[in-house]
Amino acid sequence: MLNVALPKGRLGEKVYNMLHRAGYSCEELLKDTRKLVFTDEKSGVSYFWVKPTDVTVYVEHGVADIGVAGKDILTESGADVYELLDLNVGRCRMCVASVNDFREDASRPLRVATKFPHVAERYFSSKNRDIEVIKLYGSIELAPILGLSAVIVDIVETGTTLKENDMSVLEEIFPISARLIANKARYKFKRDEIDACVERLKKELPDDKNL
Amino acid sequence: MAERISSGEERLYLSLAGLYENFGYSRFRMRRFEEYSLYSDNLNFLKSRDIITFGGSDGRLLALKPDVTLSIVKNCKGLKERVRKVYYRESVYRTDRPGGQFREINQIGLECVGELDGYAGLEVLYLAGKSLAAVGGSYMMDISHMGALEGMAESFGMRAMPEEVIACVRSRNLHDMAAVCESCGMGAEAAAKLRRLLSAGGGNKNKLDALRALFPASAKCRSAADELEQLLAALGEDRCAFEVDFSLINDPAYYNGVIFQGYIENFPRAVLSGGRYDNLVKKFGAGSGGAGFALYPDELGLYFGGKKMYDADCLVLYEEGTPPRDVLGRVSGLAAEGKTAFAAPFVPEGKRFKETIKI
Numbered sequence: 001m002l003n004v005a006l007p008k009g010r011l012g013e014k015v016y017n018m019l020h021r022a023g024y025s026c027e028e029l030l031k032d033t034r035k036l037v038f039t040d041e042k043s044g045v046s047y048f049w050v051k052p053t054d055v056t057v058y059v060e061h062g063v064a065d066i067g068v069a070g071k072d073i074l075t076e077s078g079a080d081v082y083e084l085l086d087l088n089v090g091r092c093r094m095c096v097a098s099v100n101d102f103r104e105d106a107s108r109p110l111r112v113a114t115k116f117p118h119v120a121e122r123y124f125s126s127k128n129r130d131i132e133v134i135k136l137y138g139s140i141e142l143a144p145i146l147g148l149s150a151v152i153v154d155i156v157e158t159g160t161t162l163k164e165n166d167m168s169v170l171e172e173i174f175p176i177s178a179r180l181i182a183n184k185a186r187y188k189f190k191r192d193e194i195d196a197c198v199e200r201l202k203k204e205l206p207d208d209k210n211l
Numbered sequence: 212m213a214e215r216i217s218s219g220e221e222r223l224y225l226s227l228a229g230l231y232e233n234f235g236y237s238r239f240r241m242r243r244f245e246e247y248s249l250y251s252d253n254l255n256f257l258k259s260r261d262i263i264t265f266g267g268s269d270g271r272l273l274a275l276k277p278d279v280t281l282s283i284v285k286n287c288k289g290l291k292e293r294v295r296k297v298y299y300r301e302s303v304y305r306t307d308r309p310g311g312q313f314r315e316i317n318q319i320g321l322e323c324v325g326e327l328d329g330y331a332g333l334e335v336l337y338l339a340g341k342s343l344a345a346v347g348g349s350y351m352m353d354i355s356h357m358g359a360l361e362g363m364a365e366s367f368g369m370r371a372m373p374e375e376v377i378a379c380v381r382s383r384n385l386h387d388m389a390a391v392c393e394s395c396g397m398g399a400e401a402a403a404k405l406r407r408l409l410s411a412g413g414g415n416k417n418k419l420d421a422l423r424a425l426f427p428a429s430a431k432c433r434s435a436a437d438e439l440e441q442l443l444a445a446l447g448e449d450r451c452a453f454e455v456d457f458s459l460i461n462d463p464a465y466y467n468g469v470i471f472q473g474y475i476e477n478f479p480r481a482v483l484s485g486g487r488y489d490n491l492v493k494k495f496g497a498g499s500g501g502a503g504f505a506l507y508p509d510e511l512g513l514y515f516g517g518k519k520m521y522d523a524d525c526l527v528l529y530e531e532g533t534p535p536r537d538v539l540g541r542v543s544g545l546a547a548e549g550k551t552a553f554a555a556p557f558v559p560e561g562k563r564f565k566e567t568i569k570i
Contacts (some may be wrong), residue, residue, distance in 0.1 A: 082382055188454070
């Protein structure tokens with residue numbers, strides 16, 4: 001039996017559809033129910049929906065054998081897990097952005113507003129740039145508009161929100177997509193099952209990447 | 212009775228201490244603190260860089276020890292023995308991850324330091340396997356060789372493998388390998404080789420053959436494969452629990468030879484880790500080699516614990532005014548029958564007992 005942590009929301013549903021096509025179906029999963037754990041003995045799989053940022057926690061602690069997490073969450077959490085497959089869905093970019101008339105003042109630390117403080121610190125430290133991180137939990141774009149920060153480090157999907165707020169991308173940090181992750185210890189003991197799942201999922205990827 | 216009272220950790224320690232002493236290892240005890248400079252000079256050797264420091268009465272900066280191996284290796288400096296074999300049970304103080312809360316972590320392990328030969332390395336590996344087996348249940352030991360990493364880096368024309376590539380290898384991230392190798396100036400061929408090595412399936416022989424075939428010009432890779440093959444063969448029946456896994460990588464500044472990491476079923480993290488750390492021993496002038504491992508019994512607390520249904524077998528409920536010796540007689544009588552008893556003149560809140568005995 002494979003225990004799978006799926007992120008609640010559109011991404012999780014998209015990935016479940018891939019898993020369903022790969023033979024890991026669980027009919028109850030998409031029904032409107034208050035149940036939290038869904039088991040399908042026939043498919044040999046048990047799913048649970050969790051908050052996207054919690055997927056790495058469930059997998060790292062071995063409650064889930066495998067899970068699906070965005071590269072953004074994976075990088076920010078620094079979870080010690082195996083990253084077995086790029087699912088090639090939920091594509092976007094981790095970027096540094098600011099208002100269109102932004103001019104950097106290199107004589108003082110750069111104020112960076114972000115939901116991803118570790119990503120921001122690592123990125124700017126690799127450039128030897130001193131920064132002051134302002135951790136926010138939402139509406140990150142507002143920070144440079146109101147002068148809370150000079151720049152933001154955030155996920156950019158289409159860039160429409162930035163454009164509508166007279167902002168633009170300054171630098172791209174890394175591309176993001178959903179990744180299939182596995183607990184390192186569980187992988188040792190369920191390797192055949194997990195590898196089989198990876199191979200079956202590869203055939204359901206949106207394009208030929210990873211094949 | 213003692214069996215029931217002693218925790219799983221205690222039983223494990225007693226069985227391991229016996230095992231290690233059978234192989235000539237002696238108990239090593241140490242102070243809870245060391246000079247901070249010991250750790251600040253060897254930060255990469257530590258699992259966590261967060262260290263609790265305090266000032267000594269003579270003004271020296273001291274630290275609650277976050278690691279045991281460094282203290283043992285330091286202690287071995289200038290010893291007359293050719294090889295020193297010690298085991299320990301010590302607490303270390305460190306955080307789980309950067310910025311996390313400090314924890315006192317119990318650690319059981321052994322170290323073999325000095326002029327090590329082939330037998331010493333095999334013995335440490337054998338005892339690591341036996342230690343993992345002593346925990347109980349299914350277990351598995353990942354084994355790799357730092358020489359393979361060095362050999363691969365040299366084959367790619369680099370002095371050391373870039374950190375980004377190591378991170379990719381450690382997480383078995385094959386899909387980002389090409390992009391990461393390219394960003395580190397290593398080219399598509401290097402990425403393809405690493406992908407093929409990590410995805411090599413089958414048994415240990417296949418994986419070692421893959422290393423030899425992918426890096427035929429590297430003497431270090433060939434020698435690493437040969438050493439692993441010889442060690443696994445020498446382990447005999449015990450080798451079944453060992454699995455070659457080249458995604459296992461430790462810090463090359465300290466580790467240089469065979470490295471390993473042990474897992475047990477139903478526990479989410481590695482519970483044993485160790486390897487050959489000749490570079491550290493040489494740095495301290497304590498000989499030419501060192502090998503050892505540590506097991507983390509605290510990590511296994513939940514694994515040993517199980518669910519305790521009752522606080523005691525019996526609640527001995529006595530009325531106020533009952534002569535204390537009558538109560539003591541009843542409780543000691545139950546203890547003699549092998550039952551645990553909790554005596555009180557009232558029903559304690561929140562506690563559960565199998566039975567209640569009124570006197």
